[in-house]
Amino acid sequence: MSRVTAADDFPSRVTANLAPRADEIEAIEPEADFGDGALVLQLKARDGKAYERVMRELGPRLLATAVRMLGNEDDAREAVQDAFLSAFRNMQNFDGKSKLSTWLHRIVINACLMKLRTKRRKPSVSIETLLPRYNDEGHMELPIQSWRRGETGNDDDAPDDSLRQRVREEIETLPEEYRAVLMLRDVEDLDTAETAVVLGVSESAVKTRLHRARQALRAKLDLVVRGERSQEGGK
Template sequence: MSEQTGGTPLGDSPTRTDAELLAAHCAGDPDAFTEIVRRHKDRLWAVALRTTGNPEEASDALQDALISAYRRADSFRGDSAVTTWLHRIVVNASLDRLRRRSVRTWVPLPDEGTGESPATLVDDARLADPRAAAESSETVREVRAALDTLPPDQRAAIVLVDLEGWSVEEAAQALDCPVGTVKSRCFRGRAKLAERLAHLRNPDAPGPVVLPDNGAVTTDGEGGAP
């Protein structure tokens, strides 16, 4: 792994921040960029996989994105965290692939009872109750099917905001659109997901999704969309 190469002195700590590593990369350190990616690879993978809905495409999108980021690291201007910048590039590479796919194909799922694909690491192993495991697996299948029906832009907004926990503002930067557009896409995407997954709903659970006239999704007690 990389050594310190002219970055900020860190005393006894051999670890550098992402920003320091990116600076080292720009200064010619051959290992610095890989170290940044190593730190955040799981999250980058999650974004690519959830956006494309396909492990192979996610892998290809990630490679394309990271090579692009590697080559144009000097375009990073420091107005966001390094990892945010990286995620933006990965999201856009994933969206490019998603948009190029003229006909959506269903994500191959593992055969029943024969284990999981690399992307199907869900709760099953944690659940001792076979029935609960089966229900969880079925839920995952349903969720993926529902996500797969969303238009790419809505899907990306849902992935970033509702699955990855990004702020609407960060998502807007990543998706290069106004904040209100991200909200709108989330509203509409949520509404579609709620509709498609309604059969999974627990009738005893609070906070059912309602769909006001303006199309925004709210929960009980929220009083409708702003």
């Protein structure tokens, strides 16, 4: 692992407040808490055993989230480490209106987004060519070719490894502003309001980006499916 060090080695950005503010928490998670009370008090009292308990019990799921967001385990571990530090340092901001696990999930997502902003400075690519086009009468310009039942795992079975890999790769190629919204809404199950808070954009922007991201991904998967067919036809 590239960066697990003593306390004085932590860069200053780690001390950045990744935790949502109290008003943001209220905005994104109005549900009542479910019995985290004693543990939260221990965390607020800076109890080391409580830190460890939280990291051991909630960490694995949070690390899996970070891997999905960032695409590799090294970056994910760093993001989770940053997130735990930020959360523990800002426990006073946790008012118990959300579950502790939900609050930490948001902080991990914030940490991942911060890492993405610093690492992925690739220029944004237009997705216009991946969106449907229409003629003057409002019909689609290009015919839609059907996806054969079963070839994209369109039943309730889990997709095979090959399809899973291809879909992940296609999601990775989406421009970041679209990929982030798609990951938060369709994979991490945040709602529109939560996604807007996390990304610092309007709900309207989230809805627009999500729709375009889904359209673009559909077009990318369509190319994958039809590309496979062409190869099959050439055999």
